[in-house]
Amino acid sequence: MRRGVRARWTGVAAAVLLAALPRGLVAQRPAGNPIQQAFELERRGDLSGAAAAYRALLAGNPADLTALLGLERCLTASGRVEEMIPEVRTALASAPAPTLYLLALRVWAGAGLPDSMRTVAERWAATETDREVPYRAWGDLLLQRRDLAGARRAYTAGREAVGRPEILSAELAQVAQLEGDFVAAAREWLLAQRLSPGYRGAAVAGLAQAPARQRDEVRRALAEPAEPEGLGLAALVALKWDDPAGGVELLRRALTLIGPRGGADLATQFTADVRALGTVEARRALGEGLELLAERRSGAPAARTRLEAARAYAEAGEVGAARRMLDRIAGDTAAGGELAAQAARTLFEVQLAEGALADAAATLAARGAAFPVEDRAAMRLRLARGWMRQGRLDESERLVAGDSTVEGLAVAGRVALLRGRLAAARELFRLAGPFAGTRDEATARTALLALIQPVRVDSLPALGEAFVALERGDTTGAVTALDQVAGALPPAEGGASLALYAAELTVARGGADGERRLRAVAASGIPATAAAAELDLGRLLVALGRPAEAVAQLEHLILTYPGSALLPEARRLLDRARGAVPAT
Numbered sequence: 377m378r379r380g381v382r383a384r385w386t387g388v389a390a391a392v393l394l395a396a397l398p399r400g401l402v403a404q405r406p407a408g409n410p411i412q413q414a415f416e417l418e419r420r421g422d423l424s425g426a427a428a429a430y431r432a433l434l435a436g437n438p439a440d441l442t443a444l445l446g447l448e449r450c451l452t453a454s455g456r457v458e459e460m461i462p463e464v465r466t467a468l469a470s471a472p473a474p475t476l477y478l479l480a481l482r483v484w485a486g487a488g489l490p491d492s493m494r495t496v497a498e499r500w501a502a503t504e505t506d507r508e509v510p511y512r513a514w515g516d517l518l519l520q521r522r523d524l525a526g527a528r529r530a531y532t533a534g535r536e537a538v539g540r541p542e543i544l545s546a547e548l549a550q551v552a553q554l555e556g557d558f559v560a561a562a563r564e565w566l567l568a569q570r571l572s573p574g575y576r577g578a579a580v581a582g583l584a585q586a587p588a589r590q591r592d593e594v595r596r597a598l599a600e601p602a603e604p605e606g607l608g609l610a611a612l613v614a615l616k617w618d619d620p621a622g623g624v625e626l627l628r629r630a631l632t633l634i635g636p637r638g639g640a641d642l643a644t645q646f647t648a649d650v651r652a653l654g655t656v657e658a659r660r661a662l663g664e665g666l667e668l669l670a671e672r673r674s675g676a677p678a679a680r681t682r683l684e685a686a687r688a689y690a691e692a693g694e695v696g697a698a699r700r701m702l703d704r705i706a707g708d709t710a711a712g713g714e715l716a717a718q719a720a721r722t723l724f725e726v727q728l729a730e731g732a733l734a735d736a737a738a739t740l741a742a743r744g745a746a747f748p749v750e751d752r753a754a755m756r757l758r759l760a761r762g763w764m765r766q767g768r769l770d771e772s773e774r775l776v777a778g779d780s781t782v783e784g785l786a787v788a789g790r791v792a793l794l795r796g797r798l799a800a801a802r803e804l805f806r807l808a809g810p811f812a813g814t815r816d817e818a819t820a821r822t823a824l825l826a827l828i829q830p831v832r833v834d835s836l837p838a839l840g841e842a843f844v845a846l847e848r849g850d851t852t853g854a855v856t857a858l859d860q861v862a863g864a865l866p867p868a869e870g871g872a873s874l875a876l877y878a879a880e881l882t883v884a885r886g887g888a889d890g891e892r893r894l895r896a897v898a899a900s901g902i903p904a905t906a907a908a909a910e911l912d913l914g915r916l917l918v919a920l921g922r923p924a925e926a927v928a929q930l931e932h933l934i935l936t937y938p939g940s941a942l943l944p945e946a947r948r949l950l951d952r953a954r955g956a957v958p959a960t
């Protein structure tokens with residue numbers, strides 16, 4: 377019986393639709409049933425015709441959702457959505473349902489009727505098991521329209537209707553953020569955390585935007601209740617504010633409250649976020665975060681996390697903390713052979729970093745067999761360089777003895793230079809070639825070879841002592857020793873080049889007599905050295921903000937030494953200096 381009535385009404389609706397269409401369109405009406413005809417008119421852009429068609433359908437079935445939604449689309453596109461208020465009221469009276477209540481909210485919002493929206497939301501809520509849904513829909517519609525005050529009223533009404541303070545807290549937090557009140561947003565996000573940890577990401581992203589003037593209050597709003605949720609949220613937000621030290625302290629407090637059996641998810645998120653910061657302070661906080669995370673793991677995962685913590689600590693210069701982590705791994709029976717080898721490698725690096733070379737040598741001797749041959753050789757060379765920096769040349773020489781690789785020859789050449797054995801150093805540097813080690817190491821080695829090439833003696837221990845002082849970081853002592861050696865050699869046989877090197881070291885450390893030294897070398901008359909000194913002097917004058925003097929110096933270099941290989945660089949610097957001279 378019901379199906380027959382619907383068919384009869386459909387026929388009536390079709391007749392009304394045809395009567396409402398202009399005569400010219402009747403002959404061109406789309407084929408098919410009435411709803412398809414309405415869709416086709418809408419697709420063609422005939423919004424008035426489509427609206428009439430949808431209304432014709434509603435005359436037969438006031439609660440036809442497809443027709444109601446079609447009418448809403450047409451009238452909204454035409455800016456006349458308020459015209460369908462009668463249809464919506466009729467539909468709600470005939471067959472109230474959540475979809476129709478939601479439609480009514482949209483129409484009332486478009487018509488600018490906030491009181492009617494409240495009435496609809498309350499009627500809807502009276503029929504819903506989850507009573508916050510209607511209020512959320514009401515508030516969301518107003519939020520989309522940037523009616524922040526209206527949205528807040530809607531969400532607050534929902535909270536009051538349900539009777540729970542945490543209801544709609546995430547929505548109220550977003551409203552507070554849009555209003556610029558991040559302290560209120562923090563309080564709401566804290567309530568949201570009690571509802572679900574899933575809100576954590578949105579809370580962090582939102583509170584990260586807090587201006588500097590509100591950040592202390594935001595932190596207090598999260599942390600002063602001394603609850604794990606708030607402290608954890610504050611820890612993650614602190615990272616967004618580039619405060620890893622404050623963040624890890626808040627994390628520690630949160631995990632203390634959570635206890636040893638929980639909080640792994642929070643610690644994992646913290647370590648992932650702090651890892652992206654990249655600063656030394658962040659690496660230290662990463663080490664602490666990983667250490668806290670390791671306490672919440674067991675077996676091999678705990679050992680791997682401690683190894684990562686040790687590396688982070690080492691990169692931050694916290695060698696004591698790194699050693700502590702590695703000691704824990706050494707005493708952990710769950711750490712397998714590969715993990716133990718990685719820990720030993722990290723321990724070696726930590727020992728090198730803190731200058732405990734005897735310990736590093738013992739580690740290499742005890743665990744070296746666990747490393748690949750190439751790694752073992754690289755570790756030996758790193759240890760040899762470390763002994764060189766401490767002036768322990770016998771140990772360095774022993775480590776590279778018999779090493780015929782280019783890297784080994786390069787280190788052996790450096791050891792020979794520090795002993796003052798210039799002939800051996802020249803030969804070893806030549807054999808090593810220009811590609812051993814890093815690019816910086818290769819460049820420095822080439823420069824050293826050029827420096828000692830003019831010196832005709834095969835052995836010069838005093839020069840070796842100058843380089844030993846330089847290895848130890850004693851630039852002042854190195855310059856003093858170079859002055860003595862340079863003064864004892866003829867200018868053309870290394871005296872000028874060593875004097876230039878001493879001058880360059882003086883300039884690099886900001887010494888006041890750097891300019892005087894460079895001018896003295898420039899006046900030496902040795903073409904290659906004098907040209908290099910004039911170029912260095914030009915650079916210094918530009919850096920000191922004396923471009924006019926730099927121009928004169930560089931022009932003199934170009935005119936005096938037209939065949940110098942330094943001319944292209946000198947011309948580039950001259951252009952730069954000329955650009956800095958004010959026009960007159």
